[in-house]
Each structure stands twice: as structure tokens, then as C-alpha cells.
Amino acid sequence: MNDASPVPPGCRLRPAHSTDRWMIQTLLQTFDQEVPSPPNPYAHIIRYAVLGGLVAIAVHIVKTASIQVLLLLALYAAGMVLLWLIVLFSIAWFSNDWSKYWVVECNGHLVACAKLCRYKTHSAIYNVFVADRWRKQGIGSCLMQQLIQEATRPLYLACFTRTISFYQQLGFSQVPPKDLSPLLRYELGLSSRLNVVPMRLA
Numbered sequence: 001m002n003d004a005s006p007v008p009p010g011c012r013l014r015p016a017h018s019t020d021r022w023m024i025q026t027l028l029q030t031f032d033q034e035v036p037s038p039p040n041p042y043a044h045i046i047r048y049a050v051l052g053g054l055v056a057i058a059v060h061i062v063k064t065a066s067i068q069v070l071l072l073l074a075l076y077a078a079g080m081v082l083l084w085l086i087v088l089f090s091i092a093w094f095s096n097d098w099s100k101y102w103v104v105e106c107n108g109h110l111v112a113c114a115k116l117c118r119y120k121t122h123s124a125i126y127n128v129f130v131a132d133r134w135r136k137q138g139i140g141s142c143l144m145q146q147l148i149q150e151a152t153r154p155l156y157l158a159c160f161t162r163t164i165s166f167y168q169q170l171g172f173s174q175v176p177p178k179d180l181s182p183l184l185r186y187e188l189g190l191s192s193r194l195n196v197v198p199m200r201l202a
Contacts, residue, residue: 006138006142007104007106007137007138007139007142008106008134008137008138008139010106010107011104011105011106011107011111011139012104012105013102013103013104013142013143013146014102014103014105015099015101015102015103016098016099016100016101016102016103016113017098018098018099020098020101020103020110021098023103023109023110024098024101024103024110024113026110027110027112027113027129027131028113028127028129030129030131031127031129061073097115100115100116100117101113101114101115101116101127102114102116102143102146102147102150104130104134104139104142104143106134111130111131111134111139112129112130112131112134112139112140112143113127113128113129113143114126114127114128114129114143114144114147115127116147116150116151117187118150118151118152119152122152122153122154122155122156122184123151123152123153123154123155123156124155124156124157124184124187124188125144125147125151125155125156125157126157128140128143128144128157128159130143140166141169141170144167144170145170148170148171148201151201153201153202154200154201154202155172155200155201156175156180156184156188156198156199156200156201157172157188157198157199158188158189158190158196158197158198158199159196159197159199160195160196160197161195161197164197164199167199168199170201171201172199172200172201173199173200173201173202174197174198174199175198175199175200177190177198180198185198
């Protein structure tokens with residue numbers, strides 16, 4: 001296993017605090033945008049069909065409904081958006097999921113995060129992410145080395161094929177999905193993502 005490079009000057013690696021929850025959410029949203037999804041040849045057709053249907057319904061309502069009905073629909077839509085925002089805010093605020101994260105803070109901003117879940121029989125790492133402009137500086141290696149020290153063994157994670165070599169340098173090796181319990185396969189997201197590879201550090 002290679003030694004991790006130190007974090008760049010002005011950066012520090014630490015457990016997440018409750019005040020980090022919003023920045024962690026922001027990093028994870030960027031992570032989700034970078035996650036490659038399996039190609040779907042019908043995605044564009046479905047998207048345009050749904051959009052066209054919604055536009056047709058909206059035009060029909062505008063042409064046939066009175067101004068009072070339109071106002072009620074607008075208020076209903078605004079209320080549903082507000083309710084959704086309240087639900088998202090509540091989930092983010094009251095969840096203690098942030099306490100399982102380690103973060104790298106540089107110049108007052110979070111630039112990397114990773115989640116470590118420790119169980120009785122194993123540990124698992126999720127959501128390893130380094131912001132684009134901070135990559136190739138050893139931050140990811142430092143973060144992973146810290147989680148490896150904190151974890152109980154065996155330690156599992158799931159990664160994309162493009163990052164297999166990075167985790168192999170840290171001592172992880174690929175595991176056939178059939179060798180994992182159904183619960184662990186579910187925890188690692190193998191049932192919902194066909195393009196990830198499970199790995200283990202014994």
C-alpha cells in the first residue's frame with residue numbers, strides 16, 4: 001500500500017461537523033452530476049414525449065379554464081414546490097448522516113468528502129469525492145488512508161471502472177458480486193447501478 005501524499009498547504013483533513021452538512025450536500029450534488037449512467041437509447045424520446053404531453057395539458061388548461069381556476073392551480077403548484085423544499089430542508093437539517101463523513105477543508109471551503117459506515121462485521125466507504133480543481137494533489141489518497149485507519153475490516157466500497165486502479169494502489173481488490181451477501185450488495189448500490197465494481201480491503 002502506497003503512503004498517501006500530504007494535503008496541500010492551507011488544507012486540513014477532519015471529521016465533518018454539523019455545520020458542514022450543506023457543503024457536503026453541495027459536493028454530493030456535483031458528484032451525482034459526474035456519475036456516468038448506463039446509456040438508454042430511448043431516453044430522448046421519453047423525455048420529449050413527457051415534455052410534449054405536459055405542454056399540451058398546460059395549453060388545454062389555459063384555453064379552457066377561468067382565471068380563478070388558473071390562479072388556484074398556480075397556488076397549488078407553488079404550494080407543492082414549497083412543501084418539497086421544506087421536506088428537503090428537514091431531511092438535510094435533522095439527518096445525522098453528516099456525522100459519518102470525513103472532509104478536506106481548504107481555505108475555508110470543503111473540497112472533498114467521503115462517508116465511512118462501521119458495522120459489527122465490516123465497514124463500507126461511500127461517496128468519495130474530490131472537487132474537480134483540487135484533484136491530482138493527493139487529497140483523495142489522504143482521505144482514503146484516514147478512512148482505512150478508522151475502519152473495521154474487511155472494508156468494502158463500490159467504484160466505477162475508471163477509478164479501479166486508484167483503489168488498487170491503496171490495497172483494495174475486486175470482489176465478484178456473487179461473493180457478497182444480498183444486504184452488502186444492496187448497501188453498495190450494486191442492485192441499482194450496473195456500472196459499478198465492488199472492491200474489498202481485507
